[in-house]
Amino acid sequence: GESVGLHLPTLSVQEGDNSIINCAYSNSASDYFIWYKQESGKGPQFIIDIRSNMDKRQGQRVTVLLNKTVKHLSLQIAATQPGDSAVYFCAENGETSYDKVIFGPGTSLSVIP
Amino acid sequence: DAGVIQSPRHEVTEMGQEVTLRCKPISGHDYLFWYRQTMMRGLELLIYFNNNVPIDDSGMPEDRFSAKMPNASFSTLKIQPSEPRDSAVYFCASTLKTGAGALHFGNGTRLTVT
Numbered sequence: 001g002e003s004v005g006l007h008l009p010t011l012s013v014q015e016g017d018n019s020i021i022n023c024a025y026s027n028s029a030s031d032y033f034i035w036y037k038q039e040s041g042k043g044p045q046f047i048i049d050i051r052s053n054m055d056k057r058q059g060q061r062v063t064v065l066l067n068k069t070v071k072h073l074s075l076q077i078a079a080t081q082p083g084d085s086a087v088y089f090c091a092e093n094g095e096t097s098y099d100k101v102i103f104g105p106g107t108s109l110s111v112i113p
Numbered sequence: 114d115a116g117v118i119q120s121p122r123h124e125v126t127e128m129g130q131e132v133t134l135r136c137k138p139i140s141g142h143d144y145l146f147w148y149r150q151t152m153m154r155g156l157e158l159l160i161y162f163n164n165n166v167p168i169d170d171s172g173m174p175e176d177r178f179s180a181k182m183p184n185a186s187f188s189t190l191k192i193q194p195s196e197p198r199d200s201a202v203y204f205c206a207s208t209l210k211t212g213a214g215a216l217h218f219g220n221g222t223r224l225t226v227t
Contacts, residue, residue, distance in 0.1 A: 034215055034216075036215075036216075041220070042218075042220050042221075043117075043204050043206070043218025043219050043220050043221055044156075044204075044216075044218050045218070046215030046216075046217075049215065089156065091216075099144065099161065099163065099168065099169075100158060100161065100169060101146065101158070101216055102158065103148075103155065103156040103158075104155075105155045106155060106156075
């Protein structure tokens with residue numbers, strides 16, 4: 001039968017605007033979350049992390065928000081730049097093993113100059 | 114540090130051939146992970162090691178796949194025999210401690226099986 005590819009959510013933003021990328025995680029017991037950025041031809045790279053005892057953490061131009069009630073993470077990028085164009089993944093500890101790191105499907109961010 | 118080093122960067126092979134992917138983790142990292150990335154399934158965890166010992170291989174798709182870590186500085190992922198559906202980008206990642214730091218990824222091996 002016909003196969004269906006993974007439909008990667010896409011976000012297009014104007015350069016200089018703020019970007020918000022959302023992620024729903026699966027395991028209510030997960031206590032550590034990371035956002036990764038993947039540029040074409042490269043492996044995912046760490047952006048920012050957050051533990052479950054926090055609601056918000058800020059880095060340079062990036063902020064991660066965690067809502068444990070609805071199992072939702074978001075990544076906010078301030079003053080988005082062309083170099084921010086990439087695929088962004090959230091990751092969490094695995095359900096059955098603390099060591100396993102499970103990735104979400106990813107969101108493609110495209111910055112319009 | 115040079116980061117996680119994977120080889121080869123690209124591999125093209127014919128169906129039925131054996132394929133070996135290689136990874137050198139960051140020195141001192143106790144954990145090593147193998148992931149596969151495809152458009153169909155995204156980033157899938159295949160197997161991971163702690164202190165050279167395989168801890169969880171439940172993500173390995175079939176018996177055709179095997180992984181080894183003979184020492185702290187080297188791991189291999191082998192596919193024998195390879196099939197066209199194995200075509201993907203395979204990533205290796207290492208970390209010092211899970212649950213407290215990021216995975217450091219290599220740049221991957223793009224495998225094409227014809």
